[in-house]
Amino acid sequence: MTEILRVEQVTKTYGKRGEKQYQALKGINFTVNSGEYVAIMGASGSGKTTLLNILSTLDKPTSGHVFINHEDNSTLNANQLADFRSKQIGFIFQDFNLLENLTNRENIALPLSLQGISTKRIDPLIDRIAGRLGIEQILAKYPAEVSGGQKQRVAAARALVHEPAILLADEPTGALDSKSARELLDTMEDLNQNDGITTLMVTHDPFAASFASRILFIKDGKIGKQMLKNELSRQEFYHLLIDHLDTDE
Amino acid sequence: MIWKLSLTGIKSRLKDYLVLFSGLTVASMVFYMFLAIAVNPAFIKNDIHVRTDYLKYIFIFGIVLLVIITLVYLLYADTFLLSMRKHDYGMYMMLGAKSTRIGRLIFGETLITGLLATFLGLILGFGLTWISLKILISKLGLEIPHFQVILPNAIIITIAFFLVIFLVVALANVYKLTHTPVITLLHEDQAPVKFRYRPFLRVIEAAGGVFLLAIGYYVMTLPKEQVFKIIPTALVTIVIGSYLIFAAVFSSLVGLLLKRKSFSYHGIRMFTLGQLKFRLQSYTRVLTMISLLFALALGAITVGLNFDSLNDLATQSVYYDATIVSNSSAVKKAESKLDVISKQTYHYKETKKILYFDQAELSKQPAKYVSVNYSNNRGVTQYTVKALQVNKISDSNAIDNTIFMRMVPNHGQQKVKLVSSKELSKLSGQKNFVSLLRVKDFRQAYPIIAKIESQQVKEKPAFSALVPQSKAAFYGNSLAYSSSFEFMGFFLGFAFLTMLASTLMFKVLSGAAGDKAKYRMLYQMGTRKQLLRRSIKAEIGVLFLLPALLGVIDVLFGLQLFKDLLENPYRSIWIPFVIFIILYSFYYLLTVKLYEKLVLTKE
Ligand SMILES: Nc1ncnc2c1ncn2[C@@H]1O[C@H](COP(=O)(O)OP(=O)(O)OP(=O)(O)O)[C@@H](O)[C@H]1O
Ligand SMILES: [Mg+2]
Numbered sequence: 005m006t007e008i009l010r011v012e013q014v015t016k017t018y019g020k021r022g023e024k025q026y027q028a029l030k031g032i033n034f035t036v037n038s039g040e041y042v043a044i045m046g047a048s049g050s051g052k053t054t055l056l057n058i059l060s061t062l063d064k065p066t067s068g069h070v071f072i073n074h075e076d077n078s079t080l081n082a083n084q085l086a087d088f089r090s091k092q093i094g095f096i097f098q099d100f101n102l103l104e105n106l107t108n109r110e111n112i113a114l115p116l117s118l119q120g121i122s123t124k125r126i127d128p129l130i131d132r133i134a135g136r137l138g139i140e141q142i143l144a145k146y147p148a149e150v151s152g153g154q155k156q157r158v159a160a161a162r163a164l165v166h167e168p169a170i171l172l173a174d175e176p177t178g179a180l181d182s183k184s185a186r187e188l189l190d191t192m193e194d195l196n197q198n199d200g201i202t203t204l205m206v207t208h209d210p211f212a213a214s215f216a217s218r219i220l221f222i223k224d225g226k227i228g229k230q231m232l233k234n235e236l237s238r239q240e241f242y243h244l245l246i247d248h249l250d251t252d253e
Numbered sequence: 254m255i256w257k258l259s260l261t262g263i264k265s266r267l268k269d270y271l272v273l274f275s276g277l278t279v280a281s282m283v284f285y286m287f288l289a290i291a292v293n294p295a296f297i298k299n300d301i302h303v304r305t306d307y308l309k310y311i312f313i314f315g316i317v318l319l320v321i322i323t324l325v326y327l328l329y330a331d332t333f334l335l336s337m338r339k340h341d342y343g344m345y346m347m348l349g350a351k352s353t354r355i356g357r358l359i360f361g362e363t364l365i366t367g368l369l370a371t372f373l374g375l376i377l378g379f380g381l382t383w384i385s386l387k388i389l390i391s392k393l394g395l396e397i398p399h400f401q402v403i404l405p406n407a408i409i410i411t412i413a414f415f416l417v418i419f420l421v422v423a424l425a426n427v428y429k430l431t432h433t434p435v436i437t438l439l440h441e442d443q444a445p446v447k448f449r450y451r452p453f454l455r456v457i458e459a460a461g462g463v464f465l466l467a468i469g470y471y472v473m474t475l476p477k478e479q480v481f482k483i484i485p486t487a488l489v490t491i492v493i494g495s496y497l498i499f500a501a502v503f504s505s506l507v508g509l510l511l512k513r514k515s516f517s518y519h520g521i522r523m524f525t526l527g528q529l530k531f532r533l534q535s536y537t538r539v540l541t542m543i544s545l546l547f548a549l550a551l552g553a554i555t556v557g558l559n560f561d562s563l564n565d566l567a568t569q570s571v572y573y574d575a576t577i578v579s580n581s582s583a584v585k586k587a588e589s590k591l592d593v594i595s596k597q598t599y600h601y602k603e604t605k606k607i608l609y610f611d612q613a614e615l616s617k618q619p620a621k622y623v624s625v626n627y628s629n630n631r632g633v634t635q636y637t638v639k640a641l642q643v644n645k646i647s648d649s650n651a652i653d654n655t656i657f658m659r660m661v662p663n664h665g666q667q668k669v670k671l672v673s674s675k676e677l678s679k680l681s682g683q684k685n686f687v688s689l690l691r692v693k694d695f696r697q698a699y700p701i702i703a704k705i706e707s708q709q710v711k712e713k714p715a716f717s718a719l720v721p722q723s724k725a726a727f728y729g730n731s732l733a734y735s736s737s738f739e740f741m742g743f744f745l746g747f748a749f750l751t752m753l754a755s756t757l758m759f760k761v762l763s764g765a766a767g768d769k770a771k772y773r774m775l776y777q778m779g780t781r782k783q784l785l786r787r788s789i790k791a792e793i794g795v796l797f798l799l800p801a802l803l804g805v806i807d808v809l810f811g812l813q814l815f816k817d818l819l820e821n822p823y824r825s826i827w828i829p830f831v832i833f834i835i836l837y838s839f840y841y842l843l844t845v846k847l848y849e850k851l852v853l854t855k856e
Pocket of ligand 1: 018019026028046047048049050051052053054055208
């Protein structure tokens with residue numbers, strides 16, 4: 005099993021020296037292997053978004069290192085970081101973040117054209133991922149013309165079309181109704197199990213987390229504990245999780 | 254408390270506020286200048302050569318145009334102001350501030366911003382007026398050593414005008430914001446833009462636009478007998494044609510480019526094109542207006558600069574450059590400075606009924622005159638130089654009358670009689686003389702000739718009756734009007750260009766808040782900052798370029814309208830173009846900088 009992501013002693017302190025400072029992350033360590041589906045759970049303010057921003061190279065850790073595909077982010081300059089993000093990382097956000105001025109197809113094409121993939125190869129790649137996510141019918145429409153669930157699928161297609169090393173998702177079901185949320189989670193699970201897409205999802209929703217194969221709990225800026233799904237079914241894992249959260253309160 | 258919030262809100266957007274504020278300041282500054290010139294007491298007393306009291310109408314006309322452009326400008330500046338503050342207002346309301354309080358806040362903010370800008374503009378306006386008057390007076394060749402630049406009337410009118418405008422704008426803002434749901438105030442940025450599809454309708458619109466514009470351009474090249482049909486036709490077809498072109502042609506072209514994947518699937522192009530396609534749609538009205546007003550401004554400057562050639566026309570109807578009736582040392586001294594190419598002197602005596610002229614002098618060098626023929630049906634006047642036929646002088650001859658009218662003050666009913674010089678000496682009464690001069694370069698000699706004529710009026714008040722008929726008077730008046738027009742065309746054109754460019758700037762910047770999320774997303778996706786900047790430059794560049802291009806084409810055809818009036822209406826067209834390019838590039842770069850600051854988040 006190959007290692008995709010390694011987080012070593014990452015800390016993050018907000019606020020400049022001399023001003024009032026706040027340490028949001030206090031030494032985070034964990035690794036994610038290729039093909040894993042990891043969820044990070046934690047209460048509000050526990051540092052989830054801070055961590056995800058650091059993993060995705062949008063923010064720099066105060067100390068510590070993040071390796072993606074064995075490459076240390078902290079050694080890269082701004083342009084290299086941008087290139088790194090565009091190649092290695094796929095994002096899904098809570099609020100979709102699709103470009104309203106482009107059709108869904110154009111939205112999905114954007115990461116490829118930004119990487120300079122040749123024009124001829126772009127459309128086949130889009131068609132393949134669209135087929136996988138069941139959005140072939142809505143490719144010609146604009147984001148404003150499709151439902152929230154469909155938007156999030158388009159966003160997922162855009163995150164995956166360039167075959168990133170890891171898919172990062174911040175509360176991807178946060179803005180969806182329960183049926184659309186369920187469908188999206190099923191799809192993500194399917195992509196992980198059948199296409200081997202390494203996924204790291206941040207959420208505070210136990211239902212969403214129960215789709216993962218491993219759950220890391222973050223509390224007060226530290227990884228407190230982890231739970232493994234192992235041979236459990238999703239329902240069993242969900243109930244175990246609920247019990248755990250109840251006793252933890 | 255809420256005022257404190259408001260101040261912090263403004264402070265955080267101080268730079269954007271400064272841009273807006275300086276725009277408003279310039280508007281009131283230029284407004285005051287025009288007004289101060291129009292009502293300036295320096296121009297109420299006429300110069301002997303120039304009727305300056307009419308000049309004010311030219312400047313009042315300028316003010317009317319300025320009011321129009323100021324209103325348009327303020328409309329867009331205000332939209333920008335609102336776009337900056339909307340989110341804050343929404344937040345205060347969400348936090349439970351009563352909408353009447355917010356209303357008062359908005360009202361106060363708008364009014365205070367506006368009035369502060371007006372006052373600052375007034376103060377700067379004094380300086381601008383002083384400079385402008387200096388330039389104008391020297392251009393007119395007037396001698397007005399002292400003039401006022403601080404005119405209570407003009408100050409009151411300027412303040413009243415801007416007060417009324419800002420009151421209306423403030424009330425409109427209160428209405429707009431208090432009648433918008435809080436949620437829209439907070440999230441308007443995310444609201445998707447509607448896009449019209451109907452490709453068929455697009456094609457028709459595009460074809461119609463091109464067709465109408467072509468008609469408009471064509472009619473302007475037609476002969477000018479039917480100018481009253483040409484101008485309305487051109488106006489209607491060009492306005493509608495431009496609108497349709499902006500509505501259909503450009504965004505369709507961008508749409509086509511977007512569909513050509515070999516072009517659009519390339520780096521960030523797709524995003525830039527997508528932005529443009531929607532922008533061009535929602536900017537149809539602004540871009541149309543800007544292209545038309547650009548054309549007007551450029552045209553006004555070009556034509557204004559060309560009015561100078563009318564001054565030569567004005568002098569053509571008078572043959573002699575100067576009339577001298579005094580041999581005082583002052584006149585002689587001035588005359589010695591002239592580059593005289595011909596001078597003829599006639600002696601005469603007058604009684605109540607008869608003018609006695611020296612026959613020998615007149616026969617030797619018959620006075621010449623210009624015969625003006627208006628009969629040409631294209632409105633072109635013909636000037637022919639003729640000489641007095643001395644042996645055929647009769648008192649009923651109108652031509653003879655006008656010739657002698659230019660030589661003898663108050664010549665009207667007297668009969669002209671030619672006598673020998675001996676007879677002339679024997680007659681009782683004072684022997685007068687009149688010298689008719691031609692100089693090498695009248696334009697150059699004009700100031701001296703004007704001085705000689707004023708001196709002669711001082712010495713012989715009766716001579717003042719001759720002045721309005723003199724070449725110097727014709728030229729002086731023409732010069733006054735052409736210089737005023739030139740000055741106004743220049744200044745107004747300048748004001749128009751500035752305000753239009755900044756209107757476009759505000760329009761673009763008003764959309765920045767809504768684009769912030771897009772650029773953040775692109776950045777997160779791993780788009781390099783340089784690439785984002787390039788996209789912004791290209792997008793704003795196209796938005797600036799299109800109206801400029803259409804405006805320039807409009808001017809090039811529009812100047813055809815003046816080809817009968819002016820010798821060469823395209824003369825010195827490069828001047829407004831250079832000004833235009835400099836001003837416009839400045840605003841383009843400023844817009845790009847401000848926009849980048851608004852949409853690109855710092856790391
Ligand atoms: N830019 C910042 N400056 C200062 N403190 C910050 C900043 N961003 C976050 N924090 C603080 O760091 C802590 C962790 O924030 P973070 O956004 O990572 O929480 P989270 O786990 O994502 O919470 P939620 O579930 O509510 O999204 C919080 O206490 C927050 O107040
Ligand atoms: Mg968060």
